[in-house]
Amino acid sequence: MLRGIIISVLLILCSVLLQAQAPLADSLLAYEYRYFKCSNDTLKQGILHQKINYYLKNGYTGEALFEEHKRLKYNLLLDAQQKKIFLWNATLVSYLNNQSEYSALYLEEYLKATADSSLNAELLKVLVYKYSDSVKVNRVIKKLSKTDGQFKDLECFAEVALYNRKHKNFYLISSLIVPGSGTAMNGRALKGLVSLALVGGSAYGVYQLVQYGLYINAVLWGSGVGLKFYSGNVKLTQKTFEEKEAQQKNKLANKCELKLKNLLTKYPLSLRGL
Amino acid sequence: MIKKINNYLIVFFYVAACHAQIDARFVKHLATNKLQAEHRAYLNSFTVPFDSLHYYKAKYYLQYFNDSLLLTNYTQSKNLCFNDQEFIASASKLILLQSKPIFQDAWFASMVNQENTKAKKYFEAIYMATTEPLAFNEKELVPELQKPFLSYKKVCGKKPVLGAALSTVVPGLGKWYAGKPKSALMAFVLNGSYALQTWESAGKLGIRHPLTIINASAFAIFYLSNVYGGYRAIVDLRKERKKQFIANAAGYYN
Known part of the structure; x- marks a missing residue:
């Protein structure tokens, strides 16, 4: 009897404990x-x-x-x-x-409600506006760097936001004159060489067809395959240019994020009221 | 004694669970605010199954669409579900638009013995129109849906094999038959060009010359693709028109 009661009490306690840890x-x-x-x-x-x-x-x-x-x-x-x-x-x-739009909205409301100008609030501004408002970010960084010179590292975010690879037309014209050259200059030497070989080969093939008097073949191969290779070479140059641009932008952004991460380790931004 | 107490406790919890009522307004609140985790937790908090629980679960699986669980819960609360015409309309709409034919068949088969309501009649007609378009009379549909249905029915009357056969005779003709004149012209010109090239090189260089072999191979590839394309054009067009018709029908309801 007593054993039964003890077991029942233990079972109830267990179930209460299990209930207490509600998912x-x-x-x-x-x-x-x-x-x-x-x-x-x-x-x-x-x-x-x-x-x-x-x-x-x-x-x-x-x-x-x-x-x-x-x-x-x-x-x-x-x-x-x-x-x-x-x-x-x-x-x-x-x-x-x-x-990003909501974080900017909430931050504005927060600043309105608190007029907080602490280091953490300024750092949060950098976090929120880093890719959208380079002027604001630079102003904040200037202010922050008076406290710690390391904050100057964050100026790189403005560079990322404004980054644009120059001379796109130069690469395109280059590929129009010498097929594959623009692609090669974008760092894709092998693709550039393949472009050159395909366009050059097509041109030579069309020339040979004319030599043999195969005019229909010359026109159709030239307009079908030859032109496709030639226009493809220009498109490839454009694509590789954009890839390179995105790659360099990412590289810059990653470097900046790393610097920001280091600063956040030094000055952590944590959730409040927990 | 203990055994007796345990039995009483079990009976007590069972009765309590049986008397548990779903707060319909709260469920609506959870659904409106799209609080999926809370919604699921609330429905799962009822351990003893009962009709209205299955009805609310069916509604839950309709909102966060899962056709298999929707059907399972629907079959266990058919009458309740059927009283909610908005639910029937929305479920039919989504099942027609997103589910596989096997679920569509099960869904509409389950409605056969139910009362003829506006939603049931409307969506059953759409289902019949999509499953057996050739036997279906367009006048059973509302006037606004007759045109898209006729356009679907017209494609269903065309045979993919005939499309392929036509493309075999004249390249591109199968696509023309499918109602794609631009694509047909393209196929004709492309095949004609390769045929012309092959004819020229074979005439001037001989049939065993590498250029003739290249030209003939290219022609063969394009020709076979054109035959397959004639077949695919009709199959794809059927699917496209069916989708369009269902989308129009779903949008038109209400």
């Missing part, structure tokens, strides 16, 4: 149910804010969390501190979800 979706559901049942709009935003914080405490920063941020009417948050925390986190979450 993320169940807890989110509980928050959502409270939100749904609440009739006061202000309180509702408070509950949603708690739900957002629950996501963050569980280390989740994905799309669903970003969507929750969009649902929250932050102007209805009564607690000024809570609003500041929300806007800060919303900026970071939007940034992590590659939602």
